[in-house]
Amino acid sequence: MKMRIKVTLHDEDESEVTEATTLEVDVPDFEAFTGPDTFGQTFHQYEQTALEARNGVMEAVTEKYVGGLVKKNAGRDGETRRKKQ
Amino acid sequence: MEKQGGKSSEKPKKYGIDAEIGRLEVPTYEIKKGSQKVFSTERDVFPETGSRERYKTVCFRELAVFSCCDMPFRKSAQKLNRTLRRKEGQLVEPRTMANLVDREGEAIAACVETKAKTILKCYDFTDEGVSTGDTSRYGLLANESVLSEERVSQAGKELNDSLPKERQIDVESLQGTCEDPTKVKALISVDDVLCKKQKVSGRKRGSSPPKKKERVKNTVAHLQRRKGETYTMTTATIAQMMIVLLAFLLSNGLMIVPGQLVFFTDGAEDLLGAIQNVFAFLPFKLILDWYHLDKKCQQRLSMAMKGKEKRNTVLLELLAWLWIGKVDQAIAYLRSLHPDDIKDAEHIEKLIGYFSRNLSFIPCYALRQQLGLRVSSNPVEKANDLLVSNRQKHNGMSWSPSGSHSLAILTSLRRNDEHMQWLLHHDIRFQFDAAAQKPAA
Numbered sequence: 275m276k277m278r279i280k281v282t283l284h285d286e287d288e289s290e291v292t293e294a295t296t297l298e299v300d301v302p303d304f305e306a307f308t309g310p311d312t313f314g315q316t317f318h319q320y321e322q323t324a325l326e327a328r329n330g331v332m333e334a335v336t337e338k339y340v341g342g343l344v345k346k347n348a349g350r351d352g353e354t355r356r357k358k359q
Numbered sequence: 360m361e362k363q364g365g366k367s368s369e370k371p372k373k374y375g376i377d378a379e380i381g382r383l384e385v386p387t388y389e390i391k392k393g394s395q396k397v398f399s400t401e402r403d404v405f406p407e408t409g410s411r412e413r414y415k416t417v418c419f420r421e422l423a424v425f426s427c428c429d430m431p432f433r434k435s436a437q438k439l440n441r442t443l444r445r446k447e448g449q450l451v452e453p454r455t456m457a458n459l460v461d462r463e464g465e466a467i468a469a470c471v472e473t474k475a476k477t478i479l480k481c482y483d484f485t486d487e488g489v490s491t492g493d494t495s496r497y498g499l500l501a502n503e504s505v506l507s508e509e510r511v512s513q514a515g516k517e518l519n520d521s522l523p524k525e526r527q528i529d530v531e532s533l534q535g536t537c538e539d540p541t542k543v544k545a546l547i548s549v550d551d552v553l554c555k556k557q558k559v560s561g562r563k564r565g566s567s568p569p570k571k572k573e574r575v576k577n578t579v580a581h582l583q584r585r586k587g588e589t590y591t592m593t594t595a596t597i598a599q600m601m602i603v604l605l606a607f608l609l610s611n612g613l614m615i616v617p618g619q620l621v622f623f624t625d626g627a628e629d630l631l632g633a634i635q636n637v638f639a640f641l642p643f644k645l646i647l648d649w650y651h652l653d654k655k656c657q658q659r660l661s662m663a664m665k666g667k668e669k670r671n672t673v674l675l676e677l678l679a680w681l682w683i684g685k686v687d688q689a690i691a692y693l694r695s696l697h698p699d700d701i702k703d704a705e706h707i708e709k710l711i712g713y714f715s716r717n718l719s720f721i722p723c724y725a726l727r728q729q730l731g732l733r734v735s736s737n738p739v740e741k742a743n744d745l746l747v748s749n750r751q752k753h754n755g756m757s758w759s760p761s762g763s764h765s766l767a768i769l770t771s772l773r774r775n776d777e778h779m780q781w782l783l784h785h786d787i788r789f790q791f792d793a794a795a796q797k798p799a800a
Contacts, residue, residue: 310406315783318417321380325418328380 277301279327281335292338299327365392374405375413382449417782424463428770432456464765474789475606482609488602494640497614504542504618505535514729528683533723537730544613546583548623548739551576552747557757575763577747580604581739588791591742591774593767597629601637619644623736625651626717647720648736663706684723686714746770
């Protein structure tokens, strides 16, 4: 089974600020949960993958978010400087 | 669920899961055929938990249980709640952490005990470590696995060159007493470590205070195979330790390796007795740790001699004899002390008694050091610090026996790099290999 995590950053008017970040990982099938004895190990596979995916996606999105912020500020500062001159 | 062919219904109670990913509340279902319950998620999908208990995932247990090995329960709980961003109402309480540690520790101890008993049975030993089969193969080449005469003679000669004439050692008499470090079954250091015991309940009014401070005892062993791989283990009693130790040696094939078993101890009588009880069926060497011998002499002489100067003079002379393994001369020297210099002769007699009892365990430390052989049980002293003292011996701390043992056993599990095996499979490998990548101490 695949788990796809898609994260978007958008303005209040729903326009996308950055392109969407998507990550797809394999997680155990429901059939892998064969009973209480194997629940722990199988869920561990899921949890580990999910945590790593969550961290990976959030890292990528945050990089884009901070990148966008830097770009925007750099543009604004340039305009401010030009106005002062 | 439809396959079961019964009537499915959602149960009012949800199944709680404490995971690193969050605190989950999962709906549960059951299927009934008439009045008979044919399926229940709580029984057939999830592991069984107590009525108000949440199932704890491997990731959660790894974080919660092992963080308690490094810091107090309160701090571990705070750190865990912060790391997992737990909100009010979802916070993990310090008491929960302590209970979790207790439960895991007890389960590991039970697993080790069962494993040890199974191994002993496989190798024809009783649960108490008494052999019921042929043990001759375990003592194979025990006496031949000593250092060559040339090497010992050479080291003895170099040592004698540095010693005054009256202190020179008789190298010939020491031939065959130094084990070849490449031909030993294992080097084993065993020691006890004590920490303050928690009061069971308040003292009754008018009752006298307890005469002796009560302590919780943990027995720690450090094993080293000749390749340099190490393994640490801890049990609640010395007797248990000997059983576990024997099982570990058997299961790792060390008992059939030609050579000697070499034990390093502090000379505690109960420890020596336990080793001799369990390992009597094979030749083994027992060496009294130099540091403890030195300390024992210092303590006894401080109480026996008049004044610091006299004590230090006697101590220096005494240790010089003991360092070269001449216990008879050390005893003779103590007997020759002038009565005017002695404050309490009883302590001198006690020290002589200690030397006499441990006579066969006091080697020529100087020669051993010259040959690069171990003279002390310092690996287990370090293991004591790592497994117990660093966490449990601080101001204001007191421990219940189960709390102390549980923490010690969990710490040893992590140091042996067996913790993931335990968390995932509720089993331990009980092998050197697991620790090979990360030496235990």
